[in-house]
Amino acid sequence: MLKTKKFILSEQNAEMVADLIVETLQQLSVEPEEILKIRLSMEKALDSWMEKGLAPNTGELIIQTRLKKVQITLKVQGKEANPYEQNDDDQFGDAFFSQPFLAAIGSGSGCGYVYSKGMNIVSANIKHKASNPFLPIAIAVLLALVAGVTTHYLPLEVSEFILNQVAAPLFDKFTSILTTVICPMLFFAVVWGIYHIGAPNRLGSVGKKVLWHFSGILIGMTLLGGIAASVFTKVHLPSAGAEGIQSESIFQLLLDAIPENMIDPFQNGNAIQIIVLAVLVGMAMVLLQHRISIAGQLMEQCSAISQCIVGFFATISPFFIFLSIYRLLAGNYIPLLLYMLQMAGVYLLCMAIVFLLYLVSVRVKEGISPLRILKIIMPSTLLALVNASSSAAYSVMRNNCDKKLGIDHRLSKFTISFGSVVFKPAAVVHLILLTVFCAKAYEVKITIGMLVITMIVSFVLASAAPSVPGGLLAGYAVLFVQAGIPAEALGLAVIADIVMNALDAAINVFILQLEVFHCAKRADMLDPPGENTSIYNA
Structure with a gap:
């Protein structure tokens, strides 16, 4: 399967691209948790590129399946702009949804960013849902x-x-x-x-x-x-010397934690x-x-x-x-x-x-x-x-x-x-x-x-x-x-x-x-x- 979509970078089109990714992954029976993480990563990239002045440049979304994997590639033309680098003026912390964060919460997407031939490229690889778990x-x-x-x-x-x-x-x-x-x-x-x-x-x-x-x-x-x-x-309360019940205290619990x-x-x-x-x-x-x-x-x-x-x-x-x-x-x-x-x-x-x-x-x-x-x-x-x-x-x-x-x-x-x-x-x-x-x-x-x-x-x-x-x-x-x-x-x-x-x-x-x-x-x-x-x- 190969699906491509060209677009002009804008807030409305960014939402359209995110919805298209979700719709396609749902059709391919990808896990909902993985779909959400991919969506967050791609939305973060699009929002960051707009903040860095790449709108209204042209972009392209490519979704293709190879063997048992789905590859998603998002390209936007313009100057080099890493969408996952930290923004010190970020009031909410959207940079939190970066590659490291998604990796830490168990994303198997393998999201990555590269800049090549005047194109900002974010890609992700996802495994097909093999069967009903x-x-x-x-x-x-x-x-x-x-x-x-x-x-x-x-x-x-x-x-x-x-x-x-x-x-x-x-x-x-x-x-x-x-x-x-x-x-x-x-x-x-x-x-x-x-x-x-x-x-x-x-x-x-x-x-x-x-x-x-x-x-x-x-x-x-x-x-x-x-x-x-x-x-x-x-629940057995602390009772020193009681038969069959371990004597303990909050103090001892703290000591045992060290x-x-x-x-x-x-x-x-x-x-x-x-x-x-x-x-x-x-x-x-x-x-x-x-x-x-x-x-x-x-x-x-x-x-x-x-x-x-x-x-x-x-x-x-x-x-x-x-x-x-x-x-x-x-x-x-x-x-x-x-x-x-x-x-x-x-x-x-x-x-x-x-x-x-x-x-x-x-x-x-x-x-x-x-x-x-x-x-x-x-x-x-x-x-x-x-x-x-x-x-x-x-x-x-x-x-x-x-x-x-x-x-x-x-x-x-x-x-x-x-x-x-x-x-x-x-x-x-x-x-x-x-x-x-x-x-x-x-x-x-x-x-x-x-x-x-x-x-x-x-x-x-x-x-x-x-x-x-x-x-x-x-x-x-x-x-x-x-x-x-x-x-x-x-x-x-x-x-x-x-x-x-x-x-x-x-x-x-x-x-x-x-x-x-x-x-x-x-x-x-x-x-x-x-x-x-x-x-x-x-």
Whole structure:
């Protein structure tokens, strides 16, 4: 397939080019998350070229498929103008959506910029969506069910041999390799995120306020998840000398978070110590910004390598899920399913509370009817639910904020783009509850220390972990190793996540649009009531 489109660089044509890219990639069944990242990168290039005076020069969009890849090339004639270099006058921080940022959040696009023969060229390569990603997992689950039931009808010696001498060693080896990989991934993701976000002028004044506001929402959702976990599960309070309960304190928890050396946290899979190390290294790199450019590039490349390795696990995760479900069935550990249903019920209760609180805030803070707000944002929320992706609702959210909520398009463009990629408040509650209920199912004692660590690690995973294939499996492995939960629960956790991911996406879209509306009201970037703003119309 070859599609070309020549255009004159302008604001209207830039939007047309972006829409054409999205439409073509959707026809080629590319993942919504990848489509969004490509759109952000290309929109950034077009906007930057217009700001640097290349309008109304001629340009060309070329989209072609080769083998199993889609190649997108965007050309604009004129003087050399790197669209991804930092602009010190950038109020919002659009330069945040540059090559390094998209690489850090798991973009496999391979975006690049070159200047050749009077043409500014941005190109990206994307893999075709090979097949329905849920199909291999569904097949693995069905095969595991058949194999697990069949095992119970085999002679005892045969069933024990298959379970203990074949399935168990393979599963243990897989989990050990996964643990080896996820620790560096978590370290590089946190370090590179701090270094990139904390760089001087990386985010403009408005962008920094949005970042802090989003961080506050994530902290609030983390506390909600922790409170729900403590209410619906048995959390052991510190009690020195009590039989069977580990004596601990917040002070001891802080001491344990400090690693004795640089090696032990990675050998033992201690996520909280890895996070502490990553934060220290990231902050040091921010302070030494202009003196460690090579180290920054090295960290970026190491992050990309670790993501690539973690992505490999996506291709073999069905085999891992098969072994996990098979061990659960063969080992007669069916009650775990009941605890997953309990977890889902608590999660839905938490999200219902969040939903109601936001509607109340709209009435109290903004003086607007909640029903009117719901009429505007619910279609995008349902779209995210159906597609199990907040990225799929990006265009509808932008239209809501710009035309129906009356938000300044500069603010909505940055916040919706930034939020769609990295803002995952519902996922924090999901991670905490799933970890705690799995611990309850396996009779792992839930102490205050374990709950606090789970909350911290969940917060970091939801805000810093890259969205690469296999990333969720790695994230759960971090939490389960830290909490002492047996590894065979990972397979069922991944299956539960597939179901919960759709709910996460819908809630994230709902929260994001209301938070952008609140931010616009505080920043006085909301259009006054008028005929062109739907939110104020009767």
